[in-house]
Structures are given as C-alpha cells and as structure tokens.
Amino acid sequence: MLISCNRLKKYITDAEDIDFLHLWDDFTLRVAEVEGVTVKGDDLDGVVTAKIIECEKHPESDKLSLLKVTDGEKEYNIVCGAPNVRVGFVGVLVKDGGMVSGIKIKTRKLAGYPSEGMMCAVDELGIGSDHDGILELPSDTPLGVDFKSLYPVEDIIVEIDNKSLTNRPDLWGHYGIAREVCAITNHELLPISLLDIPDDKKDLDIEIANPELCKRYCGLEIKNLVNNKTPLEMQIFLHYTGMRSLNLLVDVTNFLMLELGQPMHAFDERVVKNIRVQLANDKDTFTTLDGVERTLSKDTLMITNGDKYFGIAGIMGGLDSEILPDTTSVFIESACFDAGSIRKSAVRLGLRTEASARYEKSLDPNMCDVAIKRLAYLLKQENPEMEITSNLTDIYPEPLLPKTVVLKKNKLKKYTMIHFTDEEVVNSLTSLGFKVEVLDDAYSVIVPTYRATKDISMDADIIEEIVRLYGYENIKEVPLKLELTGKEEDTVWNKEYDVKKFLASRYSLNEVHSYLWFDSDLLKECHLEKQNVSLLGKNENNILRDDLSLSLLPMVKNNLKNFDKVGIFEIATVIINNENKRRLSILLADEEKNMKDIYMNAKEIVVSLFQTLKHQKIEWQKEVPDGYYDENLSYAILIKKKTMGYLKVFNGVCTRYIGKKKALVAIEIDFDEYVSLPVLETLYQEVSKYPTVTLDYTILTSKNMKYEDLLKILKPFYNKFVKEYKLVGTYEEEKKMKYTMRYILGSEEKTLESKEIDKFKEKFMEHITKNGLEILF
Amino acid sequence: MKEKVLKLKEEALQELQKLNKEADVLNCKAKYLGKKSKLNELLSSLKNLSVEEKKEMGPLLNQTKKELEEAFSKKLEEINSQISYDFDETLPVYVQTGSLHPITLVAKEMTDILKRMGFTVVSGPEMEEEYYNFEALNIPKDHPARDMQDTYYLSNGKLLRTHTSPNQVRAMQKYGAPLKVCAPGRVFRNEDMDANHENTFFQLEGMVIDKDISISNLIYVMRSLLSETFKKDVKVRLRPGFFPFTEPSFELDCSCLICGGKGCPTCKNSGWLEFCGCGMIHPNVLKESGIDPEEYTGFAFGFGITRLAMMKYKIGDIRVLNSGDIRALDEFEIE
Numbered sequence A: 001m002l003i004s005c006n007r008l009k010k011y012i013t014d015a016e017d018i019d020f021l022h023l024w025d026d027f028t029l030r031v032a033e034v035e036g037v038t039v040k041g042d043d044l045d046g047v048v049t050a051k052i053i054e055c056e057k058h059p060e061s062d063k064l065s066l067l068k069v070t071d072g073e074k075e076y077n078i079v080c081g082a083p084n085v086r087v088g089f090v091g092v093l094v095k096d097g098g099m100v101s102g103i104k105i106k107t108r109k110l111a112g113y114p115s116e117g118m119m120c121a122v123d124e125l126g127i128g129s130d131h132d133g134i135l136e137l138p139s140d141t142p143l144g145v146d147f148k149s150l151y152p153v154e155d156i157i158v159e160i161d162n163k164s165l166t167n168r169p170d171l172w173g174h175y176g177i178a179r180e181v182c183a184i185t186n187h188e189l190l191p192i193s194l195l196d197i198p199d200d201k202k203d204l205d206i207e208i209a210n211p212e213l214c215k216r217y218c219g220l221e222i223k224n225l226v227n228n229k230t231p232l233e234m235q236i237f238l239h240y241t242g243m244r245s246l247n248l249l250v251d252v253t254n255f256l257m258l259e260l261g262q263p264m265h266a267f268d269e270r271v272v273k274n275i276r277v278q279l280a281n282d283k284d285t286f287t288t289l290d291g292v293e294r295t296l297s298k299d300t301l302m303i304t305n306g307d308k309y310f311g312i313a314g315i316m317g318g319l320d321s322e323i324l325p326d327t328t329s330v331f332i333e334s335a336c337f338d339a340g341s342i343r344k345s346a347v348r349l350g351l352r353t354e355a356s357a358r359y360e361k362s363l364d365p366n367m368c369d370v371a372i373k374r375l376a377y378l379l380k381q382e383n384p385e386m387e388i389t390s391n392l393t394d395i396y397p398e399p400l401l402p403k404t405v406v407l408k409k410n411k412l413k414k415y416t417m418i419h420f421t422d423e424e425v426v427n428s429l430t431s432l433g434f435k436v437e438v439l440d441d442a443y444s445v446i447v448p449t450y451r452a453t454k455d456i457s458m459d460a461d462i463i464e465e466i467v468r469l470y471g472y473e474n475i476k477e478v479p480l481k482l483e484l485t486g487k488e489e490d491t492v493w494n495k496e497y498d499v500k501k502f503l504a505s506r507y508s509l510n511e512v513h514s515y516l517w518f519d520s521d522l523l524k525e526c527h528l529e530k531q532n533v534s535l536l537g538k539n540e541n542n543i544l545r546d547d548l549s550l551s552l553l554p555m556v557k558n559n560l561k562n563f564d565k566v567g568i569f570e571i572a573t574v575i576i577n578n579e580n581k582r583r584l585s586i587l588l589a590d591e592e593k594n595m596k597d598i599y600m601n602a603k604e605i606v607v608s609l610f611q612t613l614k615h616q617k618i619e620w621q622k623e624v625p626d627g628y629y630d631e632n633l634s635y636a637i638l639i640k641k642k643t644m645g646y647l648k649v650f651n652g653v654c655t656r657y658i659g660k661k662k663a664l665v666a667i668e669i670d671f672d673e674y675v676s677l678p679v680l681e682t683l684y685q686e687v688s689k690y691p692t693v694t695l696d697y698t699i700l701t702s703k704n705m706k707y708e709d710l711l712k713i714l715k716p717f718y719n720k721f722v723k724e725y726k727l728v729g730t731y732e733e734e735k736k737m738k739y740t741m742r743y744i745l746g747s748e749e750k751t752l753e754s755k756e757i758d759k760f761k762e763k764f765m766e767h768i769t770k771n772g773l774e775i776l777f
Numbered sequence B: 001m002k003e004k005v006l007k008l009k010e011e012a013l014q015e016l017q018k019l020n021k022e023a024d025v026l027n028c029k030a031k032y033l034g035k036k037s038k039l040n041e042l043l044s045s046l047k048n049l050s051v052e053e054k055k056e057m058g059p060l061l062n063q064t065k066k067e068l069e070e071a072f073s074k075k076l077e078e079i080n081s082q083i084s085y086d087f088d089e090t091l092p093v094y095v096q097t098g099s100l101h102p103i104t105l106v107a108k109e110m111t112d113i114l115k116r117m118g119f120t121v122v123s124g125p126e127m128e129e130e131y132y133n134f135e136a137l138n139i140p141k142d143h144p145a146r147d148m149q150d151t152y153y154l155s156n157g158k159l160l161r162t163h164t165s166p167n168q169v170r171a172m173q174k175y176g177a178p179l180k181v182c183a184p185g186r187v188f189r190n191e192d193m194d195a196n197h198e199n200t201f202f203q204l205e206g207m208v209i210d211k212d213i214s215i216s217n218l219i220y221v222m223r224s225l226l227s228e229t230f231k232k233d234v235k236v237r238l239r240p241g242f243f244p245f246t247e248p249s250f251e252l253d254c255s256c257l258i259c260g261g262k263g264c265p266t267c268k269n270s271g272w273l274e275f276c277g278c279g280m281i282h283p284n285v286l287k288e289s290g291i292d293p294e295e296y297t298g299f300a301f302g303f304g305i306t307r308l309a310m311m312k313y314k315i316g317d318i319r320v321l322n323s324g325d326i327r328a329l330d331e332f333e334i335e
C-alpha cells in the first residue's frame, strides 16, 4: 500500500517536527514492513504558472499551435501540440533551463519556430497519467508562481508491505497509519472534519437479508452535485497512491477508502429503487463495472436494486449503476461485510479489488457512518449547493462494542523479562487509542473497535502492543535454562542421515530430491494407470506416488543424457493405502551389456545395508512387487519372514523409457521397517586353537544350472567338520559352468586327522557324483 | 702362477664393478667362483704342486676366493637394497564419491547445532490432516492461508502440509510440556514455479515450551543458532509480524552476511536480511494441545532450509534442487 506523507501531515499535530524521510525504519521495527520510500517532485524544476495570451495555428501543422504565454513578467514563445490551448488559459510552464520528469528543457526550434520552454500535461509533471491536453489551472491562479509551492507536488511516498498488514484492518487507510506515526513520535492525532447529517428526512429503502454476512449498511442520498471535477490536490494524491482519477464522485469514494480504509460506492441515484443485501442464485450471471460477465454462486453476497443485481457486495459494482457524465445525484453506500464471505467470493470469481482486499481484513463496522459523513463533507467542499435528500439510513443489526481485555502484570513480565511501569503501559496503549484502567495486579484494557474485529482479543495481543512500541531491540537476550530433553524420535532422523551417508560414501551414489506425485508423462509413456490419492484441481502430475523407484525414473532418464552410468537414491514419502510411508529407493542404470554388474552391485548394496549397518542376515524370495516389474529377476528382501523391501528389475517398457539398450535395477526398502529393525549385537567368537583345512573343489555343471540350484545340492551334504563353505569363483564355458567352492574344515577340540579329512573328501565326491555332477581336478 | 691369480682377481673385480643387475652378478660369480671357474681349477690343481708352492699358493688362492666372494656378496647386497620400480608416479588420482543433497547437508548442520542446545529432532507426515495443518494452529476455517491457491488439497480429504508447524502440535500432544523440539521437513505450496518459487521445499521448525519462557530466550536461541550456522557473530532483530499460531509474532532479521550490517546491494542497504518468522506460541495453540497457557509459555520459529541452502551454496535457481540433475548435485560431497 502506498502512503502519502503530505496526507499524513494533515492528521498530526506539529507534523513539521517529524522527519518523514527517516521515520520509516522505526515504522518497520514498530508497526509494519516498509518496502520503499520515494521522494516525489524532485525531478521538477523551473515550473511556474503562466497564461496563454496569443494562440495561432502552426501554418504547416494541424496539431501544433504557436503560443505566446506570460508569467506576469516576461513573454515566451511556445510551440505546443496540445488540443486544449486557447487564449486566457492558465497552465504550467517549464522555462528554459527548467526540468520536467528529470529532463532539462532548453529553448529549441520546433517545426521551424523557436520554443522557449514547454506547457505541461499532468503526466509530464509526474502528477497524473493523462496526456490528452495540458493541465489547466483555475483562471484566478496568480501568474509566475512556482507550481510546487501551489500544489502538493513534493511528497514522500512510502510503500508498506501489504502482507505485513494482514491482521491490521485499521492500517489500510492513511488515518490509521497516522495514528501509529503519532504513537511512535509522541504526537497527537487530529480529528477529521465530518458533515453533520440531520435526521429529518426520509429513510432510504435498505434491507439486509443476511445479517451474518453484512454487519452494517449505511446509505445516503445526495442531489444537485453539479461540479464533478476533482480538485487538483486530490488528483495528485490519488495518482501518488496508485489510483486513477476519473471524476469527483468516483474519486471521492476512492479517497475515502485511502483515508479511512473504508470502501465506498456511489450509485447513480436515478436508478436506485430499493437496496437489498442478499445471496445470489446459483449460476446466475452478472456483468460487473469492468464489462465482464461473471457467474455467481449461492454463496455470493449481492447488492440488489428493485429485484435486480446491482453489485457484488464488497467487490465490484455493476454496469447499470455507473456514474455517468450527467450524473448529479448519487446514492452513497458505506457498508461492512463479512471478511470470509468476501474473500471466498473474490477467490471464486478471480476478482480481487482494492475494496475486497480491505473487507478481507475484517473492517470495523463502526467506520461506516463516519466515512459517509466524511464523504459528504468532502463533496460539500466542491459542491456548496448540494442537497442531502435522505437521512443517513443505517442498518446495523448488531452493533460492535469495544472489548475489554485484562492483562496480568506478571504475565507482561514473564513474556518480556522487563519491568514496565504503569505509566509506560498506560501511555503506550493510550497513544494507540486504547483505554486503560490500572488495577493492583493487572490492567483492564478497553480495545477500540477498529482493533477488535480480528486483531486483538486476549492478553498476549495487548503485550504485543506494549512491547512493540517499547522496541523489540531493547529486549536483552537470555539463555535458556532447560536441561536436555532428548526424545526417542531423534534416532529416526539420525538413521536416515547415516544410511544416506553410507550410500553416498561407500557406493558413490548421488542423493536426489523428487516430487511426491508421479510425472504424468512417465505414466503415459510406460502405459501405466495408477490409482492413488490425487491432488484436487489438477489434471497433470496429480497422482501421488505409491512407488518411489518408479517416480524416480524421469531423473534416471535425464541423467543418462549426460552419463553412461547413473546411481541415485532418495529417502522419501510415498502414499500407500491412504497412509504416509517412508521408503528408500536406489536406482542403478547402465548400458544393457552391464546388466549383470549393476544387478550384482545392487545385490551387494542390499546385503550391505542389512549386514553392515544392522548385522542382520537377509533371505531372498522371488516376488514381483507390481505388474511392471520383471518376474525372473525381482526378489523380495526378507528378514525373519518379514518383507523389508525389494530388489527389482523393471519390465521392458519401463526400461526402454529411460533409454535404448539400457539396463536398470532398483532397490526399494521399507524405511519405516528398516528404522525399527534393531542392530544385532555381534558376540565375540573364540578363534579355534586348532588349525583348519581348506579344500577347493571346482564343480562342473550344465549351463542352465544356477548357483541357487547347486546350493540345493550342496546344502543336504553334512559333515560335522565343515565349518563353512562358499563360492570363490565361477567360470563360464560355452555349454558348461564351473563353480569353485571352498570348504573349510576344522574342529574346536582337536587337530583333524588325515583319515578324517580323507573321509570327508570321499563322502563329498560321492555326494556330488550321486547328484550327476562332476568335480574337476 | 701368483701373477695369474692376482690378474684373475683383478679381472673379476673389474668385471663385477660394471654390473648392476642381480642376474649378471650371479653369472659373473659363477664364472669366477663356480665349479668350472679358473679359480676352482687352480684350487683343484693345488694338490699337484710342491710343498713349497702349496705353502705360498694355498693361502693366496683361499684369500682370493674369500675376497671375491665378499665382493660378490657386497655387490648383490648393494643391488638388492636399491631395487627401483618403473612407473610414472606423477599420474593423477580420482576419488570416486557420491553426493548428499544440499538440503540434507544444511538440515544436518542445523539440527546438529540445535541438538547441542538440547533440541530433539522430530518428524511428521507430509500428507497431513487439516486439523494439524490449520485448526490446531489457530488458523480458522475462513483464514486466507487455507485458500485453494496455496494449499494442495487431496482427494481423500487430507492435504499436503503447507508448513512444518503441524509438527509442533504433534509434539505437544505426544510429549506435553516442557518441550524442546525441532523438525526439518518437506512442505508443499500450490505455486507456479520459477527461479525463486518451488511447490516443494524444506522448512525447519523449532519450538521451546517451559515455565517462564520469554521473548529474551527466543532472541538468544535465534542469535546462537544463526551465529553457529554462518560461523560468525551475527546480530538479530525482531520486527512485528503476523502468524495465527504465535502472539506476539515477529519477523526476524539477521545482520547482513555480506556487509556485516554496513549496507550493501544484497541487503538493499539496510544492513539486515529477512530470515524467518517466529513468535511466542499463541495461547490457543497451547490450549488446543492440552498445555495450560497460564502455567507454560513458549516460542516457536520456522524458516526455509531451501532458501538457506541456496544462500549457503550460492544456488541461483531453486529448481536445481528438485531436478535430480547429478551434474549440479554431485558438487555437494559428504562432510
């Protein structure tokens, strides 16, 4: 929101004592965030009032005129392109050497004639956006006077962050800001001039059908408004604060909104019959002032007139009631609507206006009648002949009364560790418009209604008022006096980090972060239909993931454009059966020919995750977690029959999605289960005193025999001296497969005798041969 | 004969001197001391000599043999002690490492600091109930924060949490007071993405509740946390702010990390950088979670780890973080 300091000065006693350029750092610290301070009028120089005394058409140009103007002392030849020039016109002249919009103006030839300066339009003067003609001043304006001394061109404009005013409806107008400035600088806030409206005429026909949505509705009828020209001072103010000046009737309502924060509306009185505030019918349409036809809903609060829609309450009026050039009588609306209802309607209609932005903040209904009296006062200044033809008709079903909040003195102390005197408390609260009664151990505070609609309701709110004016920077820091309060959840966080670090450092994997939803293109390209919780109001990327590995495929695909080989992982949330689940997914991708390598690498990672970090032994069980995984190479990872996750290989469609001739292996660990899996204690095992014997056997099998099958043969072979046997090498031939198995024999009680070893050899050979296999020597 | 022996010795020693490979020395040794060597011949012919000659030649031959043997041993020892390897030791090495996500690193650093201050790290669900995300945090039904435009509502009636603050409620309801927890986590806002906006980012929430917790304590914790995080003494200041779940609410600024508070383009010459929102926990929030606001007070803070990571690692485009692009993410090695 833009604030004009010239305007603020009008509400503050001895305002000239305040440094309005440097006030705003303090304002940021005490009230709300100031985003910028701009000085206006310093790009304007050598600009004086002047009168046109001669006016001729340029001989060769339709548009240009040759003027002679006077500043009362000297005459100047000016070439001017404005259409509204005429003899006797009083306007603004920038002389040779002067400056407008920061540009130096020099005498020069224009279309063959010398021009000793320029007559200015409002946009050139920086005080408006209009460029239809040069600015005309009242004909009785003294000549040769510095324009800047006549009108409030020099100003300081302050931009306040709207977000920081979210909970301060009272600060959406200059008067509220002035109140805060007074509180910060110890000045007094001046009252504003209002017009007394006698209660001796007819009441207007106004009804509120939904008092829960319309807190108050004030109406006033004014006639004989013959002058519809906005005074230049107000035009400049409106321009500086970001509004467009149109005509007096519209401008004065905007001025009121900027002054008191109260949105107002002026309807052409000729069309007003009876005003009703009520909800719309579902799917009715209504064309707003901006010419757009809008579809209403049964929750849209409307102003109706003679059973026809007249305006969308608190948001925008309709085309029918617009102020026209010949409008001389108006119906003024000053109302207060429910914040939530206005906000919802504005969001639903996609129509946020200055008015709706203010109503959304919960305005003070007690401002409605003040604003209407103020508006009448301002109109009267420009239209002394105007007639008020109705009573101030005020429909106010449940008047809002000031609220009383009790603040205990020890609570103030507890929050701040500062001892405030009663005087300090009373002074700061009073400066903000609160009334304070000092009790023994508490303050009884009466909250003005402009602070009570939303902002202030309890003691903590009062503490904020006292402390912010005292200055947060004056609070000393104090260390916490708390003992350690470690809770068990800590370990979950640690374990996630430990596993991430393990994967990155030991297996050189890269951690990624991805989105909670599936990429729609991925699903489409892989011909997958996923049924899961979805995001409302979205058609793309809207299905939450239930498979972390699948959701990471686009990242694998993208990285394969830059690398031959990719290894990424993430610990993240998936949504399964309407519940949050934590998963670890690792994806390894490489050239198709390296499938065995990455598969084995993945297998090693799985074993190491459980063995190295948990000391737990896993079992594999062939299982396909979902339809788009390969049946032959996908395995469930089990610990004591419980599934901990999967080592899985995507089917051809998904694998081809990441690229041609690629191999892709995924690991998905149920991280909730993994975290709760204990780290097994490893007990010390005494090293045998007696030597062991190592025997290597190379077993020849047929090519289609897997190691798993060989194990099925080796497992049943029993000899009490076998301490361990394991695969130490494989060798692939055209039709055969060679597995070298290492047997370690030994005993805890003695050194083995050679006959015991020989017996093992003999029995083992026999077992192998019996199973149709051959041992190579 | 004597000359012959001396000449032989001279010859052997000269030949040996030129050699520097073990095999050559051994060959040379065989040549002069082996079974078929001249010296051996001479030794075996000793028996044919006269006593007189034997007396002279015997010791000479033995002495010569001994001297040569010593010379060969010495040479061999010399060669063995100075074995040389033949390779280019100046070749570079490449350490293959993976990477942790910058958010993981920053979150770890901050939670470590908080843990040293006695905070427990807690976490909560990303798909959250409206109650925890809004109601329990004093955000009533018609509050603008609930607008469709920033909240992802879900088909099952839940939502994706818009902040990490639901963790406050869950922690209060689980543990009660006193309490000292922090919660890093992923949050979601239904926003259009550009270099500065993401719909998925990370926050860190912190909360302390005890008897007599004051604004003074909040300032202390935030200043300590930031000073440790940025590894320099930073100042903090509080400004009025507004959050439904704290009262009073503050915006917390820290002294500009670039200029130290003197004013520079980064801080728009103010000397301060906006850092996070915080405040004293709203009495309604305490009450809702069963904690008596007359007995206990507390403070809470929450800030974007994503933004902090971008500041720390000078990441210009927020979208890099969720891109999964290893070229960008591999920069961040494990600490």
Ligand SMILES: [Zn+2]
Pocket (backbone or CB within 6 Å): B256, B257, B258, B259, B260, B261, B262, B263, B264, B265, B266, B267, B268, B269, B271, B272
């Ligand atoms: Zn700076």
